[in-house]
Amino acid sequence: xxxxxxxxxxxxxxxxxxxxxxxxxxxxxxxxxxxxxxxxxxxxxxxxxxxxxxxxxxxxxxxxxxxxxxxxxxxxxxxxxxxxxxxxxxxxxxxxxxxxxxxxxxxxxxxxxxxxxxxxxxxxxxxxxxxxxxxxxxxxxxxxxxxxxxxxxxxxxxxxxxxxxxxxxxxxxxxxxxxxxxxxxxxxxxxxxxxxxxxxxxxxxxxxxxxxxxxxxxxxxxxxxxxxxxxxxxxxxxxxxxxxxxxxxxxxxxxxxxxxxxxxxxxxxxxxxxxxxxxxxxxxxxxxxxxx
Amino acid sequence: xxxxxxxxxxxxxxxxxxxxxxxxxxxxxxxxxxxxxxxxxxxxxxxxxxxxxxxxxxxxxxxxxxxxxxxxxxxxxxxxxxxxxxxxxxxxxxxxxxxxxxxxxxxxxxxxxxxxxxxxxxxxxxxxxxxxxxxxxxxxxxxxxxxxxxxxxxxxxxxxxxxxxxxxxxxxxxxxxxxxxxxxxxxxxxxxxxxxxxxxxxxxxxxxxxxxxxxxxxxxxxxxxxxxxxxxxxxxxxxxxxxxxxxxxxxxxxxxxxxxxxxxxxxxxxxxxxxxxxxxxxxxxxxxxxxxxxxxxxxxxxxxxxxxxxxxxxxxxxxxxxxxxxxxxxxxxxxxxxxxxxxxxxxxxxxxxxxxxxxxxxxxxxxxxxxxxxxxxxxxxxxxxxxxxxxxxxxxxxxxxxxxxxxxxxxxxxxxxxxxxxxxxxxxxxxxxxxxxxxxxxxxxxxxxxxxxxxxxxxxxxxxxxxxxxxxxxxxxxxxxxxxxxxxxxxxxxxxxxxxxxxxxxxxxxxxxxxx
Numbered sequence: 001x002x003x004x005x006x007x008x009x010x011x012x013x014x015x016x017x018x019x020x021x022x023x024x025x026x027x028x029x030x031x032x033x034x035x036x037x038x039x040x041x042x043x044x045x046x047x048x049x050x051x052x053x054x055x056x057x058x059x060x061x062x063x064x065x066x067x068x069x070x071x072x073x074x075x076x077x078x079x080x081x082x083x084x085x086x087x088x089x090x091x092x093x094x095x096x097x098x099x100x101x102x103x104x105x106x107x108x109x110x111x112x113x114x115x116x117x118x119x120x121x122x123x124x125x126x127x128x129x130x131x132x133x134x135x136x137x138x139x140x141x142x143x144x145x146x147x148x149x150x151x152x153x154x155x156x157x158x159x160x161x162x163x164x165x166x167x168x169x170x171x172x173x174x175x176x177x178x179x180x181x182x183x184x185x186x187x188x189x190x191x192x193x194x195x196x197x198x199x200x201x202x203x204x205x206x207x208x209x210x211x212x213x214x215x216x217x218x219x220x221x222x223x224x225x226x227x228x229x230x231x232x233x234x235x236x237x238x239x240x241x242x243x244x245x246x247x248x249x250x251x252x253x254x255x256x257x258x259x260x261x262x263x264x265x266x267x268x269x270x271x272x273x274x275x276x277x278x279x280x281x282x283x284x285x286x287x288x289x290x291x292x
Numbered sequence: 293x294x295x296x297x298x299x300x301x302x303x304x305x306x307x308x309x310x311x312x313x314x315x316x317x318x319x320x321x322x323x324x325x326x327x328x329x330x331x332x333x334x335x336x337x338x339x340x341x342x343x344x345x346x347x348x349x350x351x352x353x354x355x356x357x358x359x360x361x362x363x364x365x366x367x368x369x370x371x372x373x374x375x376x377x378x379x380x381x382x383x384x385x386x387x388x389x390x391x392x393x394x395x396x397x398x399x400x401x402x403x404x405x406x407x408x409x410x411x412x413x414x415x416x417x418x419x420x421x422x423x424x425x426x427x428x429x430x431x432x433x434x435x436x437x438x439x440x441x442x443x444x445x446x447x448x449x450x451x452x453x454x455x456x457x458x459x460x461x462x463x464x465x466x467x468x469x470x471x472x473x474x475x476x477x478x479x480x481x482x483x484x485x486x487x488x489x490x491x492x493x494x495x496x497x498x499x500x501x502x503x504x505x506x507x508x509x510x511x512x513x514x515x516x517x518x519x520x521x522x523x524x525x526x527x528x529x530x531x532x533x534x535x536x537x538x539x540x541x542x543x544x545x546x547x548x549x550x551x552x553x554x555x556x557x558x559x560x561x562x563x564x565x566x567x568x569x570x571x572x573x574x575x576x577x578x579x580x581x582x583x584x585x586x587x588x589x590x591x592x593x594x595x596x597x598x599x600x601x602x603x604x605x606x607x608x609x610x611x612x613x614x615x616x617x618x619x620x621x622x623x624x625x626x627x628x629x630x631x632x633x634x635x636x637x638x639x640x641x642x643x644x645x646x647x648x649x650x651x652x653x654x655x656x657x658x659x660x661x662x663x664x665x666x667x668x669x670x671x672x673x674x675x676x677x678x679x680x681x682x683x684x685x686x687x688x689x690x691x692x693x694x695x696x697x698x699x700x701x702x703x704x705x706x707x708x709x710x711x712x713x714x715x716x717x718x719x720x721x722x723x724x725x726x727x728x729x730x731x732x733x734x735x736x737x738x739x740x741x742x743x744x745x746x747x748x749x750x751x752x753x754x755x756x757x758x759x760x761x762x763x764x765x766x767x768x769x770x771x772x773x774x775x776x777x778x779x780x781x782x783x784x785x786x787x788x789x790x791x792x793x794x795x796x797x798x799x800x801x802x803x804x805x806x807x808x
Contacts, residue, residue: 157404157411164390164401171388174352175402175452176373285391 006246008129012204014242015142016041016197016213020220021227021234022149023193028229029153030186031166031286035091036076037194038217039098044069044195046102049208050109052119058203061119062138065199066192072098073191081180081187084290099211106210114210121203138200145193146235153231162186166284194220222270229284241266301364303328303460303491304349309358311344311515318344319355320515324493326460326508331482331492333502333523336512337535337736338707342495343385345512346462350382351375362460376402381453385464385495387445391438395431395448396420399455420451427454428481442596443474450481461485464495469762471596472797479505497535497737498765499528511535536738560623561587561756562639562725567617569600569607577603579780580617585756587724590747592759592771593782596800600780601760602644605729608758609641610634611649621725635664638724642714642731644760650714651702658684658698661717683720691716692742708739715743725756732766744770764793764800778802 020041024034044065051057051064076094079085103113110116122136133139153159161182164172169179194217201216202208219241226241227234248262304326311319319341326332336342347353349360351372360368362378370378389398396416405415420433429447437445446466453461461482467475482492482505494506502509503523511519511534519534533539563584571577577600585591595601606612608619610631618627621637629637643649651660661684662669669676669683684698691712693705702710711732718726728747732740747770751757760777761767767774774791775782776799783805786795798804 151410155410155413157406160393160397160401160404160411164393164397167392168388168390171390171398172401174350174372174382174384174388175456176371176376177402 005129006243006250008133009246009249010239010242011139011143012129012133013245014238015139015200016216017220017223017238017242018142018235019145019197019200020194020217021223021238022145022231023190024221024224025227025229025231025234026149026153026162026193027186027190028224028287029166029284030162030183031169031284031289032077032080032183032187033087033091033288034190034221034224035088036072036094036217037190037220038213038215039076039091039094039096040069040072040191040194041198041201041213041217041220042095042098042102042211043072044198045202045212046105046198046208047195048199049116049119049202050105052121052203053109053116056120058120058122061121061203062196062199065195065202067195069191069193069195069198070188071191072195073188076191077184077187080290081183087288095217102208103210106208116208118206119202119208121206136200136204138196138203141196142200145196146231149231158182158185163284166286169286169289219266222266225283226270228282237269240269244269301328302326302361303330303363304493305359305361306345306349307359309345309348309360310356311341311348311353312356317515319348319358321517322358322512322515323517324510325520326491326493329486329489329491330507331486331494331505333506333509334493334495334512335497335499335502335509335531335535337497337738338734339736340512340535341515342512343464344515346382346464346493346495349375350380350462352382373402376456376458379457379459380462381456381458381460382462383446383449383453383464383466385466385468387449389437389445389448392436394434394436395440395451396433398437398448399423399433399451401452403456419455423451423454427451428484429454442469442598443471443477446470446474446478447481450485454485458490460491460493462493462495465497466494467496467498467501469597471800472764472793473801473803474596499531502531503528513537532737536736538738560620561585561589562622562727562758563620564608565618565620567604567607567619568615569603569612570615571600571603574600574780576615576780578607581777581780581782582617583775583782583785585725585758587756588751588754589773590751590757590759590771592761592767592774593777594761594764594767594774594796594800595777597762599777601729601777603780604777605644605727605760608727609639609643632664632667635721635723638722640718640721640723640726642718642726642728644729644733646710646714651710653703654701656699657688657693657702657705657713660702660713661687661698663717665717665721687713687716687720690720691746706736708735711735711743712739715746719746719750723755725758726750727758727760729760730762731759732761732763764796768792776800778805781805 020037024037027034047068048061048065052061072094076090079090080087107113153162161177164177165179165182172179198213201212223237223241224234226237244265248259251257251262252259302325304324307323309319309322322341322345324334334342348355351370351374354369362380399420400416405412417433424430429451431444431447437448466478470478486492496502506523509521509523509531510517513535565582567578567581568576569578581604583591603612607614610629614627618625621639624637626634626637658680662680669679681698688696688698693709693712702713732743759767759770768791772788773785774788775785776796778799779802784799
């Protein structure tokens with residue numbers, strides 16, 4: 001029973017990571033740094049909460065969430081692809097912008113600096129942990145996102161082009177592959193996916209709270225790196241990080257080790273991964289570079 | 293070879309092409325006319341604008357002015373996709389291959405076979421296999437491009453253009469990275485392809501290639517087309533004169549000066565013993581290499597790039613740790629010494645990549661001329677500007693660095709003059725041994741002559757010189773002894789008199805070896 005609860009909690013924590021890491025893997029494979037996952041998630045969480053509040057429909061809320069993510073990803077894409085801005089700087093700017101703009105509209109819409117009113121979500125509220133999970137279509141979508149992305153990256157023409165564009169954009173250009181168009185699609189898709197992760201947070205907690213993503217976008221990016229830019233491995237990294245977090249929550253209750261140490265687990269694992277312990281970690285060669 | 297009957301409409305006609313990159317005019321009134329089915333040479337010094345002209349033809353860059361016609365049709369300003377569709381294929385000097393993808397994936401990229409909406413990998417492999425058989429370009433379609441040799445990678449590049457049905461094939465310096473047997477094989481492939489009706493434009497600055505395989509020649513200088521000639525009606529000297537704009541002494545005349553060789557003092561100028569060096573990807577990038585160079589001797593190491601030359605050079609210069617073995621300068625062990633300590637011990641180093649190692653492009657000519665020697669140009673706590681300026685004035689005059697402006701950023705200089713800055717610095721310091729790595733890479737014909745003379749003078753002044761070059765011609769022209777490096781080992785060492793392309797070729801491909 002305890003194990004089942006542990007797994008349920010892990011899955012619940014993992015869902016936003018799965019969305020964001022899947023999107024992040026795609027965008028990074030195309031050569032665009034995905035520091036802005038955090039911003040997409042936060043923006044998506046907010047627009048989903050707004051949508052849920054005004055339409056009373058979880059599905060329409062999801063579409064609003066995706067819309068929010070697309071807008072932020074669109075800004076990032078135009079900045080980095082069209083205007084060739086530094087991808088790290090633009091990514092950080094998107095994150096700061098998302099914090100500010102959600103705060104502003106939170107105040108404007110709900111006259112609150114901390115949280116939105118209660119909004120509807122998926123499924124009943126007093127159901128058991130497992131029932132709440134299986135009745136939430138976002139959980140299924142999140143779990144399905146990983147194999148779908150793996151298929152897209154490794155088995156489709158689009159995926160082949162994404163990989164080529166992220167490794168050697170000049171080579172792609174020389175054979176007539178539209179590098180920038182591929183990158184736009186990849187970044188927008190990552191925005192939509194990460195926003196679905198943010199929407200899950202808002203709908204699962206039935207409200208938007210200020211800065212509610214709390215670094216989850218960065219953990220998702222860490223999972224992408226830990227998973228060596230492969231969607232499936234990144235997915236497993238998400239589950240690993242989520243399990244560590246669940247573990248931490250349990251330990252926190254037990255007061256065995258200072259919780260701060262347990263909270264470091266995902267980051268420590270990432271550093272270990274990047275240091276090459278889990279095998280060589282080679283990012284896409286053109287990551288962060290604009291195409292000429 | 294006999295050319296097929298020519299149609300009056302040329303395969304390619306470019307006229308009045310102008311292309312500007314910032315302040316630099318890469319092409320000004322450039323043009324070329326290529327007849328159907330011929331092998332045409334586009335020659336010129338580095339920076340003459342050859343590659344730019346071909347990139348405009350292949351749609352990679354738009355021209356600022358001028359007209360491009362292919363098969364009589366005005367195609368000015370077309371895109372790569374349109375050029376490919378019209379049968380124009382380009383094999384770039386720097387391979388346009390994605391190392392993390394397979395051969396088949398690289399070949400079909402952009403024109404992938406599709407079944408049920410997804411990429412049909414099996415068919416891609418089959419198609420490439422078939423094309424490979426037809427053309428005689430043998431590569432396994434399922435290997436990763438990262439694992440291919442340079443020669444194999446080039447085959448993939450040509451396969452790419454054939455897969456797209458190229459009727460006009462543009463090759464940018466295709467032999468720069470190939471060993472002699474691979475070059476011979478390339479000519480075989482091109483002749484076969486041409487018999488099938490393909491027009492070929494060969495960009496090169498190697499005159500023997502021009503004479504051997506092409507029918508007509510277009511010469512460019514400073515972005516302009518300055519001469520068009522039939523190969524059968526000209527000589528290498530004639531082409532060189534058109535390229536440089538003045539008479540040039542071509543190499544190969546007098547290799548090692550016999551007199552100097554006789555007067556050679558004995559002793560050890562530069563030596564390595566049982567050297568082992570780890571590479572970035574390979575455990576034994578340098579695998580048990582020993583040699584000794586006497587003062588007044590040039591040892592030339594030939595070989596296809598990527599056989600451990602870079603690691604050997606870096607280890608000797610103090611830029612890469614040594615796993616085992618020793619390095620000595622004038623009999624003094626410097627195996628673990630710092631770069632500066634090696635310099636003080638009498639080592640001078642012309643690095644193989646002047647942009648990464650040899651120069652700081654944003655610094656002035658004067659500052660670059662004292663890089664690594666700055667501790668000798670100090671007055672109190674600050675740099676001695678007067679001494680630096682004096683040194684710059686002297687070197688600029690002696691090495692004919694143009695423009696003669698010591699405060700100009702090195703970036704603004706041509707490749708040849710940038711290299712002269714490196715050479716001036718390294719040859720003007722007090723040294724006993726010199727490592728000269730790719731000393732004339734990316735340097736124009738006129739400067740090559742100058743640099744070769746400078747190296748010969750240093751040799752005659754009693755310096756021990758290690759020359760490493762991918763240009764076999766250069767190794768043969770300058771060296772007293774010639775060695776070939778393959779797979780991290782020196783597979784053969786010969787006196788200059790016993791070495792020529794035919795003898796060394798099999799060693800360069802690893803077909804033969806006789807480990808000393």
